[in-house]
Amino acid sequence: MVTAPDNDISDIKVDSVGDFTFPERNKYDSGFGITEKTVDFIADVKNDPDWIREFRHKALKIFQSKPMPTHWATKDLENIKFDEFRYYLSDGQKPKRSWDDVPEDVKRTFDRLGIPEQERKFLAGVEAQYDSEAAYSNIKAAVEEQGVIFVNSTEGLHKHPEIFKKWFGKVIPTGDNKFSALNSAVFSGGSFIYVPPGVKVKHPLQAYFRINSEQFGQFERTLIIADEGAELMYMEGCTAPKFETATLHSAVVELVAMKGAKIQYVTVQNWSSNVFNLVTKRGIAHEDAEVRWIDCNIGSRLTMKYPGVIMKGKRARGEVISIALANSGQHQDTGAKMVHAADDTTSNVISKSISIGEGRSTYRGLVHIPKHLKGCKNNTECDALLINTNSRTDTYPAISVRGNQHSTQHEASVSQVSADQIFYLMQRGLSEAEAMSLSVNGFINDLVKEFPMEYSVELKRLIDLEMEGSVG
């Protein structure tokens, strides 16, 4: 952290100085498995205040007492061996890698995406990039003038406790599910953002580089607060496959949109296919506020992610736009949770999934409109596209409506790219693969448009890459 030397040195992104071989850093290895000692270790290293230390310990107990949700979720969860993970690693433990160690297919992907050599190394976790860090800092400087706080969660906790403490763990309680409890016990990294009233942040804030410099932050914790009338777009993830040695990623993301505020949260998830990606994301929308989740899942072995919006104030709006692509060996179990808690609230869920090879994509949704509310509306659409004979897709929505002053509609369809369609395109000179790719891109085109420009371009390329070899 050359450009921000005041950062907590014990935080995990020290790797960005570009040297991975500080032998003394070994002392920041929490070891395998998770116990009270692990939690104390992390709290010591991170110099946590007492209330956070207590919070972690409480969370650990909840984590240990909660069963795996396999009565509804996939049995693949049973393959997670919690004792075989390290819950906190400093950089000394990071395996030393060189460009030569990066797998061929990852390199090839970089080539195809046209990512510059220097950036490739950074994305692969081979080399830290001063330039990238600087770029990130530039954005940071611009928004800081407007009074926006954009720091990592540890810094937020130490420097802005009055805001942090008020909302931390309030949107997603520790006991929400087993993995939110795990995250609460061992979290490190992640962003803390506060946008003051009326401030509309022009640049999308990106965690693009931050996440990369924090590759071992598998339990990041993000808290974003948009004060009255503020607007913000936040993007996380990167569009290139990461060289990721870890196998469990369990983040918690909490969004708070105060009266009239707007938050858009964009994720492009492209973990390598050995990662369990079990993420809890939820936002609260107060009066007239809007929370939008724009979510794209391409990577990971198993993703379980159901971004949610609690519409707490009148006329609040929640939206989830989701694209999932499951290739062989992958299960994208994604969806949305819409909890209506005030009159005249509206929610919209649009989900499109593509299953290729033996991939499996699942939509799981919840829409809850409780008693004595008026004028709530929900629209849910989920469409699935199956590419190959062994591709698999499931849809499990739950819609609960009380009272006669609401309206909900849910529609789902499953289809294939029709032979006619492919024939038509091939007749015009496209190869079968090109025709298929065009059809698939057409299927998700209206959603891809929702992503910021640079993301949508790369998203299309990524989908092309994933599609390769699936036809013919």
Added chain:
Amino acid sequence: MLRRQDTRPSAYPHSKPMSATLSPTPKHSPAPVSEVPDSPAPSGLEIVAPVRDETSAPGWFLARAEAAWDEFQKLPTPSIKDESWRYSNAKKIELSLHRPAATATEAQKQAALVASEGLKERTARFVFVNDELVESQTDALPAGVVCVNFAEALKSHGDVLKEHFMKREMTLGSAKFAALHLAHVKAGIVIVVPKNVAIEKPIEVFHWVVGDHAAIFPHTLIVSGDNAEVSVVDHYRSLEGEGGLSIAIADLVSGTGSRITYAACQELADDAQALHLSSIVAGRDSSVKSFQVQLGAEFSRSETVSDLVGQGARSDMLSVSMPIGNQVVDQRTLQNHKAPHATSDLLYKNALYGSSRSIFSGLITVDEGAHYTDAYQTCRNLVNSEDAEATSLPGLEINADQVKCSHGATSGPISDEELFYLKARGISDIDSRKLIVEGFLADVLTRFGNSEVLDTLVARIDEKLERAV
């Protein structure tokens, strides 16, 4: 399992169990804390073993029934965390409160016969009161058709029962209740329609439950031969007495190219509880229409599994319900595509009033290899009051190629435009609403298609609508 046998009272012959673990305090016991309740020893379906005459059935059946009783006691009551009971509660079927129905008096039987109003035209009619056959008219049946009551079938058509009776696992959550049914079952009908025989008019069966907290276990088994045709209507009704419970099961097995039409009309008393489990096996190019009409009972649950095992099979699954007051209607369905080129089409409609609730949970599964499947699932809820609650859980699991699948679920009130249109033509608010609800439900009735059944049902729905509005 044998090791545990001695710890459990034997079901045959009937004996009172003593084990404390098998005698939970009945939910409605006045003194739940007391070890020694002042009422007689704890009873109810949970612990009262079925009584069965050893000579009434073949050995294999007695053995199955006994095994089912063991299984029933072994299986835990499904918890609300159980996915197949999500939003519902298995404790709403109060086993401890109910006992197997006692034999009805002559007067009650006569009253039931008089009240058995149903179809105007039919081929055959059976009336059961408390699981006892009191009337059967079978004269008009074509030659060769087997249509006998269950008790008789046990003696005369054991082979048919052995082949088809409860052969499918109950996968939608009620395995425990199905085991209880098997342990107790003695009434209902067994129909076997031979090859190329078509029975034009429906066969109608009434099941009456009489007396306080009486429980009945009616069974319907329909087997259609190749290219045969048959339609059957089951009515479940209460005559008198508090509570009442019906745990009914229907097994429908359709042969190649045959057609089965089946309707289960549940109109039990408002304080009764009803469970209806249907298992459909649709053979090659056959068509099975099943229809659930849930009008009575404080808690009614239906589970319908349709296995499409033959190529080109078709299964239509229909349901209407109109819960009022505190009624809860709980519907679980599975469209299980095992063969290619098959079609299933589900349409469930609920019109809700008062503080009633409906839960629809449906799943379409398309097995590997079941290519060219067409499967549709639609649940529509018309919510007519502020306190009514409609929950829909439509699901899809697709493992095959070249599949056309869709599901839709909607919940909402009557639209203002529709109401305005009718009112503008001088129709009162109440009448307009009634018309719209009638039209909403009639859509399903029309799909069912059978005009005799249709007229009867429309009348019953109108009656209930009068109460609802």
